[in-house]
């Protein structure tokens with residue numbers, strides 16, 4: 610793939626390019642690859658169309674969430690998902706370049722992953738006390754804002770408390786981030802639930818355009834969120850991932866991989882089933898067929 614623009618950053622499964630021109634400065638191109646990561650490793654086998662499905666899902670969510678953003682006097686960074694280079698058609702977004710805020714804005718509606726461990730130790734998540742008796746996969750009484758700092762490439766994000774957010778962005782902006790994060794999550798979870806998908810948690814990134822708060826990055830995709838099939842939701846154990854479970858199960862039960870060396874290639878049937886999960890999630894959520 611040869612996007613003839615200066616590469617600014619490369620994530621595990623995405624790249625970001627400088628798309629500014631003298632006529633249109635302060636623009637970036639966010640490109641989603643077909644790469645998939647599991648157990649903190651980028652796998653060698655691409656999932657055909659994963660980049661396109663997740664990009665088109667973000668585009669659709671930007672449309673759905675615009676009323677929530679506007680109610681906060683905020684906006685999103687998407688300029689165009691069609692005015693992009695041919696060789697990344699459908700899997701790239703032309704966006705406004707923002708001054709990114711140094712906070713990963715995570716909202717959790719369910720107990721899972723690091724949240725379960727924190728709850729087991731303290732009976733709460735950050736500064737939010739929770740009822741006793743919750744287990745892995747339990748729905749929380751109300752969604753919780755659990756911010757973290759952006760880690761260096763390859764490291765895990767580090768949990769921070771609300772006071773640290775205030776230190777980073779000021780009290781007013783911190784409160785706005787928490788309220789907007791929770792409102793966007795709640796709207797997303799409501800739409801997902803109607804489509805048979807549990808949106809267990811998600812991570813938003815925001816930036817500033819002048820003094821305006823802007824929703825950035827990818828939004829409510831299975832890479833930035835935990836998607837669980839509602840039909841199999843059963844608190845008390847780790848919930849199956851809507852999109853990555855075939856890959857995780859094969860890697861754990863069939864491949865013999867030791868989870869430290871370079872991961873093996875995926876078999877064709879696991880690739881095909883995983884592609885189908887991404888397409889199905891898109892079609893169930895949006896009601897649109899994936900071209």
Ligand SMILES: Nc1ncnc(-c2cnn(Cc3cccc(F)c3)c2)c1Cl
Nearest residue numbers: 618619620623624625705706707825826
């Ligand atoms: N609108 C924006 N303005 C300024 N910066 C960003 C920005 C920087 N980094 N990221 C995360 C990321 C997205 C993809 C590939 C990567 F390597 C990293 C997003 C954005 Cl989205």
